[in-house]
Amino acid sequence: METVAIIPAAGSGTRLGLGTPKAFVPLEGQTLLERAVAGALDVGVHRVVIAVPRDLEARTQDLFRAQPNVHTVVGGSERTESVRNALASIEGNPSYALVHDAARPLTPRRVFDRVLTALRAGHRNVVPVLPVSDTVRTLSSQQPEDVAGLSAPVERAWLRAVQTPQGFAFKDLADAHERFERDATTNVTDDASLLEAMGIPAVGVEGSHEAFKITHPLDLELARMLCQRKEN
Numbered sequence: 434m435e436t437v438a439i440i441p442a443a444g445s446g447t448r449l450g451l452g453t454p455k456a457f458v459p460l461e462g463q464t465l466l467e468r469a470v471a472g473a474l475d476v477g478v479h480r481v482v483i484a485v486p487r488d489l490e491a492r493t494q495d496l497f498r499a500q501p502n503v504h505t506v507v508g509g510s511e512r513t514e515s516v517r518n519a520l521a522s523i524e525g526n527p528s529y530a531l532v533h534d535a536a537r538p539l540t541p542r543r544v545f546d547r548v549l550t551a552l553r554a555g556h557r558n559v560v561p562v563l564p565v566s567d568t569v570r571t572l573s574s575q576q577p578e579d580v581a582g583l584s585a586p587v588e589r590a591w592l593r594a595v596q597t598p599q600g601f602a603f604k605d606l607a608d609a610h611e612r613f614e615r616d617a618t619t620n621v622t623d624d625a626s627l628l629e630a631m632g633i634p635a636v637g638v639e640g641s642h643e644a645f646k647i648t649h650p651l652d653l654e655l656a657r658m659l660c661q662r663k664e665n
């Protein structure tokens with residue numbers, strides 16, 4: 434049963450404010466991307482396809498030159514396009530696909546294992562989830578910048594934040610992206626939502642606080658501290 438991992442790494446990292454695409458930011462001697470790829474390889478995926486910005490394609494190929502099962506494609510302007518480009522480069526019929534953000538470099542092995550176990554048990558759309566600690570409200574205005582108008586809080590006990598790696602039957606993921614490319618009307622921020630739109634509901638497994646997404650400078654600080662603590 435072949436498993437491929439797709440690592441979307443073509444984001445600009447604007448919110449991190451370092452002037453380097455986020456996946457190429459160093460974290461204690463290794464880029465976020467190298468750490469994310471290592472996480473996937475550690476659980477025995479057979480192939481990894483990374484989607485990167487066009488101007489970093491050659492550098493990425495160099496970075497993984499010694500690993501023949503790691504391939505690089507050029508990503509797109511949206512995350513969905515980056516995943517789609519990676520999918521288009523995959524030949525054959527793998528059984529499973531993991532999609533894992535380069536921006537979650539410290540995801541522990543146990544999260545990958547939980548996702549893979551659920552896939553092998555026959556689930557087709559698997560996401561790691563975590564309870565939400567803040568109280569959450571939606572905005573009542575039509576403008577995301579306008580925070581003055583708020584709806585009532587959503588009941589927190591029912592909320593879950595969704596992480597990666599997300600796991601899918603490979604064919605479903607390929608079909609979902611093909612369909613999205615044809616019919617997309619709204620933006621989506623993960624792949625599980627695309628399968629759900631096709632009538633394949635997402636199944637949750639336990640995520641991890643260590644699988645947090647590096648988005649803001651403080652996230653990078655935290656990641657550095659965690660890496661240093663592990664090394665000592």
Ligand code: C5P
Nearest residue numbers: 441442443444509510511512515535536
């Ligand atoms: O922007 P966000 O933090 O949600 O990105 C999640 C992941 O998707 C990151 O690893 C980022 O590099 C990747 N991405 C991509 N192509 C884009 C935008 C984001 O591969 N156009």
